[in-house]
Structures are given as C-alpha cells and as structure tokens.
Amino acid sequence: MRGMQISAPFGYTRIAPLRRDQKIRLPAPGDVPAFARTLNAIPVSYAEFGPAAHDYPIVFTSGDGGKTFAAVAVLGLSSGENLFLEGAAWAKGVYCPAYVRRYPFCMARVTLDQVQQQNRLICVENEFIDEAGGEPLFDAQGAATEKWQGYERLVTEYEADIERAAEMCSILADYALLEPFSMQATLNQGGAMQLTGMHRVAEKKLENLNAAQLKNLLKKGILGRLYAHVLSLDNFARLLDRRAAQAA
Helix, strand or coil: CCCCCEECCCCCCCCCCCCCCCECCCCCEEEECCCHHHEEEEECCHHHHHHHHHHCCEEEEECCCCCCCEEEEEEECCCCCCCCCCCCCCCCEEEECHHHHHHCCCEEEECCCCECCCCCCEEHHHHHCCCCCCCCCCCCCCCEEHHHHHHHHHHHHHHHHHHHHHHHHHHHHCCEEEEEEEEECCCCCCCEEEEEEEEECCHHHCCCHHHHHHHHHCCCCHHHHHHHHHHHHHHHHHHHHHHHHHCC
C-alpha cells in the first residue's frame, strides 16, 4: 500500500501483514528464532513477572539515559550469550518468554502517509510465508484454524500486556524508584566479569512513598511485581551455575 510503513519489532527482519489466503511455515515446537539465540536479555511483559522470576533475574534497562525503562529477563552474563539454549530449542524445565513463543508473528505499528495509526496490524516474518510448504491458518470460509487461534491469542494478549509493563515502568520512573546497579562475579574457570547498564528497585525508596503513591502501586498490582523482581535478582547465581555447567 502506498504511503504505508510498518515498524518491525527487534529481532524481526522483514514483516508483512498477515492475510487470510496465505500459507505459513510454522516453526517446529520449541524452536528458537535465530535472533534470540544470541540475546543476553529479552523483554518480559506484565503478566510474565511471576513465571519469569523463577528462572531469570528480571532487571530494568533504559536506552535514553533514564527517561524511559523496559523490563527484561537476563539470559546471559556477556554480550551475545544465551545460557538457556539446548541445541536449537529453549532449555527444558524453564519458562520460555512470550517474545520468543510468538515468533514468527507480531503486532506492528503502522504509519500511513506519515501518520502513526492507533491500531496495530498482526504481521508475520516474510520468510515464513510459504505457499508451497506452508499451511493455511484460515479455512475456505475465512474462519481461523485452531492452531491460529492459539497464536492469535498469544500475539494480541502479549501486545496488551507489554503495554501494561510500559505503564508500570513509567510509574516507577515517575516515582524515582529505580537505581542503577552492576553485577560482578569471579568465574569458576578463572577471571572476573562485570554486567552493567541495569537498574533495580531501590527498596529504601519504597519506604518513602506517600500514601497515594503506595495505593496506586497496590491498585494496579505493581507492588507484587516489584517484589518478584527483587527476589529474582538471586537468579544471577543460577546464571553463573549454568555458565559453569556448560563450560564443563
């Protein structure tokens, strides 16, 4: 469409709006997209704080000097390191983030004649459109197949949930609750390492919130997620254990 631009999420290369008449080559169960195999952190949404906190450290990062933040699960201790891979699949017995599970589909922002549209489009990574070897996601009457219904629910719910995470991060920034920190460790194989660029909730600052701020965090369900985040920081030790086990 003339004058139409689609912004692809991080990790996607070339996406196109999903059409009902297309056939799509779906990834094998558990298969991890190539971009996620070399990520040492991946976005987590609002509802993912609970399950992700069992397996990963959850931290906050900023790409604009602390004006805005995003919540991420830390997957590795150095650039390009994902310690949660087993071959081409995500490690068994640990939570696989929705950012990975929704691939090759996504919801994308659309700009039409230089005006960003309010609604987003469901899109698919272009290389997965395969008229010869793919499978239809809609029947002859245009009704969604059961397989697509599952994907569509994941994609749309994740998009709404990542917006809730963005709202939470905005509130944390507004309340000045985040502080920078780094993680330092001595490796079993020898040498030392330092992970920087991370922020965490400063628990002391929680004590200084006024009644209205505290009530807002409780009402929105944010307070429980903050404690899940704080507890998840103990998982940095588990990352060191995974790294040592893989090195051995």
